[in-house]
Amino acid sequence: xxxxxxxxxxxxxxxxxxxxxxxxxxxxxxxxxxxxxxxxxxxxxxxxxxxxxxxxxxxxxxxxxxxxxxxxxxxxxxxxxxxxxxxxxxxxxxxxxxxxxxxxxxxxxxxxxxxxxxxxxxxxxxxxxxxxxxxxxxxxxxxxxxxxxxxxxxxxxxxxxxxxxxxxxxxxxxxxxxxxxxxxxxxxxxxxxxxxxxxxxxxxxxxxxxxxxxxxxxxxxxxxxxxxxxxxxxxxxxxxxxxxxxxxxxxxxxxxxxxxxxxxxxxxxxxxxxxxxxxxxxxxxxxxxxxxxxxxxxxxxxxxxxxxxxxxxxxxxxxxxxxxxxxxxxxxxxxxxxxxxxxxxxxxxxxxxxx
Amino acid sequence: xxxxxxxxxxxxxxxxxxxxxxxxxxxxxxxxxxxxxxxxxxxxxxxxxxxxxxxxxxxxxxxxxxxxxxxxxxxxxxxxxxxxxxxxxxxxxxxxxxxxxxxxxxxxxxxxxxxxxxxxxxxxxxxxxxxxxxxxxxxxxxxxxxxxxxxxxxxxxxxxxxxxxxxxxxxxxxxxxxxxxxxxxxxxxxxxxxxxxxxxxxxxxxxxxxxxxxxxxxxxxxxxxxxxxxxxxxxxxxxxxxxxxxxxxxxxxxxxxxxxxxxxxxxxxxxxxxxxxxxxxxxxxxxxxxxxxxxxxxxxxxxxxxxxxxxxxxxxxxxxxxxxxxxxxxxxxxxxxxxxxxxxxxxxxxxxxxx
Numbered sequence: 001x002x003x004x005x006x007x008x009x010x011x012x013x014x015x016x017x018x019x020x021x022x023x024x025x026x027x028x029x030x031x032x033x034x035x036x037x038x039x040x041x042x043x044x045x046x047x048x049x050x051x052x053x054x055x056x057x058x059x060x061x062x063x064x065x066x067x068x069x070x071x072x073x074x075x076x077x078x079x080x081x082x083x084x085x086x087x088x089x090x091x092x093x094x095x096x097x098x099x100x101x102x103x104x105x106x107x108x109x110x111x112x113x114x115x116x117x118x119x120x121x122x123x124x125x126x127x128x129x130x131x132x133x134x135x136x137x138x139x140x141x142x143x144x145x146x147x148x149x150x151x152x153x154x155x156x157x158x159x160x161x162x163x164x165x166x167x168x169x170x171x172x173x174x175x176x177x178x179x180x181x182x183x184x185x186x187x188x189x190x191x192x193x194x195x196x197x198x199x200x201x202x203x204x205x206x207x208x209x210x211x212x213x214x215x216x217x218x219x220x221x222x223x224x225x226x227x228x229x230x231x232x233x234x235x236x237x238x239x240x241x242x243x244x245x246x247x248x249x250x251x252x253x254x255x256x257x258x259x260x261x262x263x264x265x266x267x268x269x270x271x272x273x274x275x276x277x278x279x280x281x282x283x284x285x286x287x288x289x290x291x292x293x294x295x296x297x298x299x300x301x302x303x304x305x306x307x308x309x310x311x312x313x314x315x316x317x318x319x320x321x322x323x324x325x326x327x328x329x330x331x332x333x334x335x336x337x338x339x340x341x342x343x344x345x346x347x348x349x350x351x352x353x354x355x
Numbered sequence: 356x357x358x359x360x361x362x363x364x365x366x367x368x369x370x371x372x373x374x375x376x377x378x379x380x381x382x383x384x385x386x387x388x389x390x391x392x393x394x395x396x397x398x399x400x401x402x403x404x405x406x407x408x409x410x411x412x413x414x415x416x417x418x419x420x421x422x423x424x425x426x427x428x429x430x431x432x433x434x435x436x437x438x439x440x441x442x443x444x445x446x447x448x449x450x451x452x453x454x455x456x457x458x459x460x461x462x463x464x465x466x467x468x469x470x471x472x473x474x475x476x477x478x479x480x481x482x483x484x485x486x487x488x489x490x491x492x493x494x495x496x497x498x499x500x501x502x503x504x505x506x507x508x509x510x511x512x513x514x515x516x517x518x519x520x521x522x523x524x525x526x527x528x529x530x531x532x533x534x535x536x537x538x539x540x541x542x543x544x545x546x547x548x549x550x551x552x553x554x555x556x557x558x559x560x561x562x563x564x565x566x567x568x569x570x571x572x573x574x575x576x577x578x579x580x581x582x583x584x585x586x587x588x589x590x591x592x593x594x595x596x597x598x599x600x601x602x603x604x605x606x607x608x609x610x611x612x613x614x615x616x617x618x619x620x621x622x623x624x625x626x627x628x629x630x631x632x633x634x635x636x637x638x639x640x641x642x643x644x645x646x647x648x649x650x651x652x653x654x655x656x657x658x659x660x661x662x663x664x665x666x667x668x669x670x671x672x673x674x675x676x677x678x679x680x681x682x683x684x685x686x687x688x689x690x691x692x693x694x695x696x697x698x699x700x701x702x703x704x705x706x707x708x709x710x
Contacts, residue, residue, distance in 0.1 A: 011448055011710040045652060067653045087620070087653060088609040090669050093366055112610050115668040142654055143610045143618050254443040255467050255498045263498050265442070269684055269709050273628040297400060297681060298422045298442060298709075299497055313470040314445050326652060329624055332707050352687050354624050354653075355366040 005342045007335065012252045012316065013266035015327055016335045019343055021246035022228060023055070029210060029227045030059040036214040041065050041084060041203070043225030046325040048350035049334065050078035052228065063106070065223045069097050070353035076105050078349070084108040084203070086135070086170065086223070088116045088143065094355070095123040102130055108201070110135045110170055112143050117157050117164070124163030131167035132158050133201060136188065138181045139174040148188040155197055168201035168220075175208035175237065178215035185218040208237040231324035232283050233276045248285070248318040249327060251300065253311045262290070262311055264300040266319060271295060272326040285318040287311060292319070360697045362690065367607045367671065368621035370682055371690045374698055376601035377583060378410070384565060384582045385414040391569040396420045396439060396558070398580030401680040403705035404689065405433035407583065418461070420578045424452050425708035431460050433704070439463040439558070441490070441525065441578070443471045443498065449710070450478040457485055463556070465490040465525055467498050472512050472519070479518030486522035487513045488556060491543065493536045494529040503543040510552055523556035523575075530563035530592065533570035540573040563592040586679035587638050588631045603640070603673040604682060606655065608666045617645070617666055619655040621674060625685055626650060629678040640673040642666060647674070 007016050033040035042056040043065040053064050053075060063082025066072040072083050083105050089098055101107060102124070111117045112135040124130040134154050137144025145151045151169065158166040169188055173181045185202055192199060204219035207226035213219065226233070229247040230240045251266035271281050273295060281292040281300060289307035292300050304310045311317060321327045328334060329351050336344045362371050388395035394417040399408050408419050408430060418437025421427040427438050438460050444453055456462060457479070466472045467490040479485040489509050492499025500506045506524065513521040524543055528536045540557055547554060559574035562581035568574065581588070584602040585595045606621035626636050628650060636647040636655060644662035647655050659665045666672060676682045683689060684706050691699045 009448075011446070013709050088618075090607060090609060091366070093364075112612065113668050116609070137612055141616070141649075142612075142651065142656055144612055146612060252445060254445060254471070257467065257492055257497075257499055257501060261496070263443075268627070268629060268681060269707070272623070273630070273681075274623060275628070294496075296497065297684075301497055313468050326623060326628075329652075330707065331709070352624075352685065354368050354686070 003342050003344060007250065007337050007340050007342060008316065010250065010335060012250050013270040014250050014335055015270070015331050016248055016250055016337055017229065018246045019336050019338045021244060025228050025230060025240075025244060025246060026056055026059050029224070030061065032211055033213070033222060034060060038213065038219060039221035041221050041223045042228065043067070043223050044071065044075060044350065046225035046228055047328055047334070048348045049346045050075055050080070050349055051346055053080060056228065062221065068353055068355060069094060069101060070355050071350040072101055073097070074350040074353060076101060080105065082106045084223070086110050086172070088112060090116060090119055095119055099123050102128065107131070108133060108167055111154065111158065112137075112145050114154070114157060117154065117161065121161035121163055126162040129163050129165045131165045133168050133170040133203060134158070134166075136169055136171045136184055138171045138184045139177045140172055141174070142172060144171065148184060148191050151188045152191040152195065155192055156195065159197055166197055168199035168203065170201075170203040172205050175206055176212070178209065178212050182216045182218060185216065189218055207234060208239065210239055225325055229324040232278065232320050232322045242283070242285070242320060245320045247321065247324045247327065249282070249321055251317055251319055253313055253315045253317065256310075256313050259310075260303060260305040262302040262304055264292075264302060264317070265298065266300050267298040268295040269297050270327070270330055271300065271319065271321055272323070272330060274323040274326050276322045278322050282319040282321045285320060287317065358697050358699060362605065362692045362695050362697060363671065365605065365690060367605050368625040369605050369690055370625070370686050371603055371605055371692055372584065373601045374691050374693045376599060380583050380585060380595075380599060380601060381411055381414050384579070385416065387566055388568070388577060389415060393568065393574060394576035396576050396578045397583065398422070398578050399426065399430060399705065401580035401583055402683055402689070403703045404701045405430055405435070405704055406701055408435060411583065417576065423708055423710060424449060424456060425710050426705040427456055428452070429705040429708060431456060435460070437461045439578070441465050441527070443467060445471060445474055450474055454478050457483065462486065463488060463522055466509065466513065467492075467500050469509070469512060472509065472516065476516035476518055481517040484518050484520045486520045488523050488525040488558060489513070489521075491524055491526045491539055493526045493539045494532045495527055496529070497527060499526065503539060503546055506543045507546040507550060510547055511550065514552055521552055523554035523558065525556070525558040527560050530561055531567070533564065533567050537571045537573060540571065544573055562589060563594065565594055580680055584679040587633065587675050587677045597638070597640070597675060600675045602676065602679045602682065604637070604676055606672055606674055608668055608670045608672065611665075611668050615658060615660040617657040617659055619647075619657060619672070620653065621655050622653040623650040624652050625682070626655065626674065626676055627678070627681040627685060629681050631677045633677050637674040637676045640675060642672065
């Protein structure tokens with residue numbers, strides 16, 4: 001993998017990123033948030049590469065969003081100073097790591113329960129209090145307090161801790177649920193207001209309904225990851241076209257056992273098994289009517305029964321993955337190109353940082 | 356992560372391997388193949404760690420099975436000399452890598468089509484011919500020639516190439532299809548025999564019906580990976596009990612948003628999204644009636660509606676993954692333990708080797 005090579009000469013499978021498309025994706029999203037007057041905080045999980053976060057910040061993003069302390073450490077080492085970690089943190093070792101990180105960057109974290117707040121309160125002191133956002137479950141069914149009353153109660157607990165600063169509210173929403181998010185946020189803000197607590201930040205999120213973020217009028221910032229590369233799920237969500245997908249997994253047809261079956265050299269170790277509601281494992285650009293029906297670790301089995309043109313053994317194809325974020329995590333390096341010529345190779349620096 | 360630590364002190368999520376269970380798994384499988392008089396060639400994809408392959412070879416395994424040239428290079432560097440690569444290889448760069456590998460180890464490869472054989476034939480010479488097995492599709496619906504006649508034809512093509520040696524037959528079967536495998540192999544062997552071609556190797560495979568391998572009487576070797584750790588799919592297949600599962604993913608309950616929902620810190624970046632036919636994402640040892648209903652990259656959402664006992668925030672649990680092989684590929688290191696005390700930490704040396 002060398003700068004200046006054609007991507008057609010790379011060994012497959014390989015994940016390649018179109019620089020031009022990515023640059024457009026970065027600027028279109030940033031322009032939207034500039035236009036609606038909202039801070040934008042990209043989630044680095046999609047690329048895990050400091051150089052790309054630098055492009056997002058240069059375009060106007062306010063800091064970054066990480067999911068784990070270990071990821072945040074990679075980005076702090078790379079010079080990022082405004083970091084939000086959106087994961088409940090527990091345990092003495094991890095909290096000590098968090099404290100060390102807090103000493104060197106402007107850090108915000110989340111909590112959705114008393115045990116997490118207690119752990120944070122025991123770790124941080126009033127000399128340098130930690131900013132904590134209350135995570136609200138506005139319908140996605142993952143983490144989060146369930147009601148505005150519960151959000152108020154946890155906010156008050158945080159506010160009572162000398163080492164913590166109540167900093168606001170946060171949600172990871174169900175896509176398309178802007179009305180429910182706004183109802184939850186505005187009701188909670190009213191309750192907080194009545195009890196004398198102010199939200200410095202009200203953080204909404206998600207790529208799948210990114211351009212409806214203005215419907216959540218109480219939000220002060222938006223977090224999103226996928227939009228930088230886009231993927232098949234983003235096209236389905238109506239957020240972009242296939243031409244706006246910057247990531248392709250290049251694969252080679254290694255077998256044509258039957259008239260209606262092709263086998264590719266990109267399996268779950270490249271594409272992952274994430275279906276995201278699709279019934280197959282990605283879109284083959286050159287054969288959109290073919291279906292990646294099954295994956296094993298190194299093989300993709302493609303059903304050709306609905307496509308008249310059929311690829312031959314040795315032919316190279318491009319796959320738009322269902323979910324781009326998880327693909328980045330499978331590769332040590334991502335290859336960038338402009339018009340098919342390799343421009344740079346970036347180490348996926350925060351790949352595999354799970355703790 | 357330090358030798359001598361309790362695994363209960365490790366940051367989660369983390370994949371841990373019980374040395375005692377693994378040792379038993381290695382010896383039980385090897386004893387079976389010794390008893391039926393068949394060579395056993397473990398597939399390294401499950402662990403990707405040379406030290407573990409050394410344990411398998413020390414127990415009596417005949418060489419190793421890799422899926423990609425890049426994996427084989429890692430194991431050749433670690434001193435392994437008998438390597439079978441079970442993937443069609445194409446393209447000048449890859450074939451040159453294969454040739455370099457062939458110069459230093461006893462190598463076998465596969466082919467299931469003429470294009471692959473042509474590429475191999477153009478690369479290797481009669482000075483040091485390459486052994487090629489014909490891959491047969493005996494019902495799994497992935498790679499492989501479709502009929503004994505097609506197997507004969509490809510075998511004859513290989514035999515005509517000066518740089519190649521026809522070395523035998525190979526299949527990756529559908530689990531439980533021993534009768535179909537034996538029918539395909541024995542018919543092909545008959546045809547080959549009539550045309551004067553001998554099979555040095557007839558290679559059968561798979562962990563899910565490992566202990567029925569004796570039913571494929573024409574096979575000379577068996578390849579399997581999963582058996583070394585075992586997993587939930589192997590228990591379902593009747594090949595082992597849960598106590599025989601050497602790998603656990605340790606996770607922590609980070610949230611209990613509702614009475615019936617827990618959230619763990621092990622998502623698809625630890626467990627992967629491989630369902631393998633299950634409707635949920637692994638078995639929680641301490642809460643077998645709970646269901647890991649959904650995964651995002653860093654979260655597992657657990658449905659507690661069918662379990663009376665419910666875990667608390669901060670509690671650590673053990674997960675037996677659906678599919679152990681893909682979990683190893685998500686971690687840079689695997690932690691080994693005996694009775695919960697860390698014995699060693701192994702770098703997953705061939706992790707992410709996709710080409």
